[in-house]
Amino acid sequence: MAGTSLTWLGHAAFRLDTPGGKRIYVDPWLGNPKCPESEQEPERIDLIALTHGHDDHVGETVDLAQRFACPVVALVELRGWLAGQGLPEDMSEAPNKGGTVEKAGVKITLTDANHSSSGFEDDTFVYLGEPAGLVIELEDGFKIYFAGDTNVFGDMQLISRIYEPDVAVLPIGGHFTMGPREAAAALELLGVTRCVASHYGTFPLLIGTPEQLRDLSPDVEVLAPEPGETISL
Ligand SMILES: [Zn+2]
Structure with a gap:
């Protein structure tokens, strides 16, 4: 089997190429200001996974899922709302926290996250369930924890104990999520x-940097690809 590679598409959007040759998009907001033009029109998608309902994470999910006829895994309320936006209804793609679903040959488990989640429709907020983190276990057993938007919380210890992720994708920008100080504590817990x-780095408000996290967590390898850059995990 080939290795696992991860491409940052700016903001919280990632493309994950698995050892089994599957292509997974997480939180595909490809219209974000840092997404390179060459990444804005994917050539294929086997699976989309979402952490929560804010539009900087749902992004172009409906269009992309329709175009590639791929499954979309998201927490039950968010997945139900997406069905109302034009996706097929499929409860097998709509777990809640603690649930694991297997799609496109990988296992996705929803974890807790400390944030909010809602959509905006017809000038009103709509409830889209709670925000979640995702543990994605690939075909060869490699596990990636996408924390989603969250502050640090003590139960990250449980995520470590139960799922034993090999690598964690953490928000570090601050303001809407944890910044480097909290992320350093998250790394200890995980x-x-x-x-x-x-x-x-997406907007001026998001001021946390990988360098700050490296200073606070000298024993952790902090990977910070450029938007559009692919790294091997
Ligand atoms: Zn966000």
């Missing part, structure tokens, strides 16, 4: 030695 920085 016990991972490698992490990928996310949700920073």
